[in-house]
Amino acid sequence: MPQLTILIALYPGVTHLDFTGPHQVLVRTPDARVVTASLGGCDIEAEGLVFAGLADLATVAACDVLLVPGGLGCADAMLDEAFMAQIRRLGSSARYVTSVCTGSLILGAAGFLTGRRAACHWAWRDLLEPFGAIVSDARVERDGNIFTGGGVTAGIDFGFALLAELAGEDHARAVQLGLEYEPDPPFRSGRPEIASAQTVEAVRRRMDPIVVARLAAAEQAARRLREQTTIG
Amino acid sequence: MPQLTILIALYPGVTHLDFTGPHQVLVRTPDARVVTASLGGCDIEAEGLVFAGLADLATVAACDVLLVPGGLGCADAMLDEAFMAQIRRLGSSARYVTSVCTGSLILGAAGFLTGRRAACHWAWRDLLEPFGAIVSDARVERDGNIFTGGGVTAGIDFGFALLAELAGEDHARAVQLGLEYEPDPPFRSGRPEIASAQTVEAVRRRMDPIVVARLAAAEQAARRLREQTTIG
Numbered sequence: 001m002p003q004l005t006i007l008i009a010l011y012p013g014v015t016h017l018d019f020t021g022p023h024q025v026l027v028r029t030p031d032a033r034v035v036t037a038s039l040g041g042c043d044i045e046a047e048g049l050v051f052a053g054l055a056d057l058a059t060v061a062a063c064d065v066l067l068v069p070g071g072l073g074c075a076d077a078m079l080d081e082a083f084m085a086q087i088r089r090l091g092s093s094a095r096y097v098t099s100v101c102t103g104s105l106i107l108g109a110a111g112f113l114t115g116r117r118a119a120c121h122w123a124w125r126d127l128l129e130p131f132g133a134i135v136s137d138a139r140v141e142r143d144g145n146i147f148t149g150g151g152v153t154a155g156i157d158f159g160f161a162l163l164a165e166l167a168g169e170d171h172a173r174a175v176q177l178g179l180e181y182e183p184d185p186p187f188r189s190g191r192p193e194i195a196s197a198q199t200v201e202a203v204r205r206r207m208d209p210i211v212v213a214r215l216a217a218a219e220q221a222a223r224r225l226r227e228q229t230t231i232g
Numbered sequence: 233m234p235q236l237t238i239l240i241a242l243y244p245g246v247t248h249l250d251f252t253g254p255h256q257v258l259v260r261t262p263d264a265r266v267v268t269a270s271l272g273g274c275d276i277e278a279e280g281l282v283f284a285g286l287a288d289l290a291t292v293a294a295c296d297v298l299l300v301p302g303g304l305g306c307a308d309a310m311l312d313e314a315f316m317a318q319i320r321r322l323g324s325s326a327r328y329v330t331s332v333c334t335g336s337l338i339l340g341a342a343g344f345l346t347g348r349r350a351a352c353h354w355a356w357r358d359l360l361e362p363f364g365a366i367v368s369d370a371r372v373e374r375d376g377n378i379f380t381g382g383g384v385t386a387g388i389d390f391g392f393a394l395l396a397e398l399a400g401e402d403h404a405r406a407v408q409l410g411l412e413y414e415p416d417p418p419f420r421s422g423r424p425e426i427a428s429a430q431t432v433e434a435v436r437r438r439m440d441p442i443v444v445a446r447l448a449a450a451e452q453a454a455r456r457l458r459e460q461t462t463i464g
Contacts, residue, residue, distance in 0.1 A: 020252035027279045034280055047259045050285035139416045151412025161418050173421035174434045180383025182422030183415035184371045186393050189405035190414030202406045
């Protein structure tokens with residue numbers, strides 16, 4: 001019998017590598033099961049890949065690790081009361097509350113990051129502030145039982161850090177060798193500090209159309225969180 | 233209208249990160265569509281993730297890029313005549329014939345690697361020899377129109393190398409920044425040359441049960457290839 005349940009919470013507009021990366025690592029946790037779930041168990045389409053056979057978030061009694069990936073849909077997700085109710089319920093009793101990329105905004109909107117250090121995709125880190133989080137530019141941040149990864153591909157580094165926590169460093173190293181994880185990017189352009197000004201400008205220009213909407217969503221989610229905290 | 237079709241050929245027992253990694257990169261190729269397909273369009277389950285909505289390999293008229301991922305199922309796949317017929321058909325007219333991990337064994341069994349340099353997962357590289365390939369220990373190998381990646385996570389480096397070929401280096405660098413691909417593994421254990429002897433031993437011990445079967449499958453596939461070549 002698996003001792004440990006690792007739950008990955010999916011929603012429309014998720015970025016698939018945010019969770020397929022850590023899934024491939026964490027599915028190698030001994031005595032654990034990894035469950036992928038969505039509201040109602042609905043299929044989730046992510047840029048052409050369709051993920052089926054998902055559990056219904058509402059029927060997952062509890063989990064030891066809650067993992068929330070990021071993606072363009074995070075703005076809608078953090079304002080979806082039904083989804084957020086499940087995130088709050090599952091995260092409240094989880095041993096570890098974790099995210100990759102803009103999944104940390106969802107954790108923030110659920111109230112898990114107040115006064116806690118958290119990472120996020122480099123372009124969206126500032127949006128953690130309305131939730132009272134301490135913004136970290138680390139690729140993998142740990143603050144107590146909160147593990148958060150940076151943008152998209154940081155999910156793999158995050159996965160190995162979490163695997164080492166759950167199953168020990170020796171096991172994590174063996175899995176790393178099995179997955180041949182000695183990355184060697186053909187270019188050095190993966191962070192704004194090292195990318196050319198032209199590259200940063202090109203990426204920012206492509207993100208511009210969603211900046212205002214996403215900021216508004218984060219502020220609205222933060223207001224709701226304050227109201228709930230006051231009522232509570 | 234997309235100008236370019238990138239086809240990812242799935243089969244039972246595929247390792248999902250072998251293709252989800254490059255998919256996340258290559259889906260950002262301008263004027264291209266990425267199609268994931270399987271025999272009969274059947275859903276493909278990979279270590280708990282279920283990929284649905286797949287195209288039927290037989291109904292894909294042609295592709296510009298054929299990408300074959302690896303996985304435990306590669307041994308069965310290279311002996312599956314129906315699957316291999318599609319791989320041979322689609323690869324024969326593709327501009328680029330590519331693979332990640334043990335997907336190169338399938339390319340070899342299809343006859344695409346005779347006299348060509350090719351990479352593979354470090355533990356299975358030798359199995360390329362029966363197919364007349366020149367074994368490479370590179371993380372991403374290119375020999376003319378053949379791009380092959382090493383084990384599992386090498387698929388992301390492979391994806392960026394291929395994206396630069398298809399869409400130019402400037403675009404690849406922008407995508408790299410968008411996906412925050414500046415990896416920083418918590419451990420250095422991703423290749424046998426740098427992992428501890430104890431780690432290598434642990435991983436080899438876990439692979440031992442499949443070594444004989446996989447070698448037998450590669451030799452049988454190589455015999456079939458020689459017979460076909462003789463007949464042809």
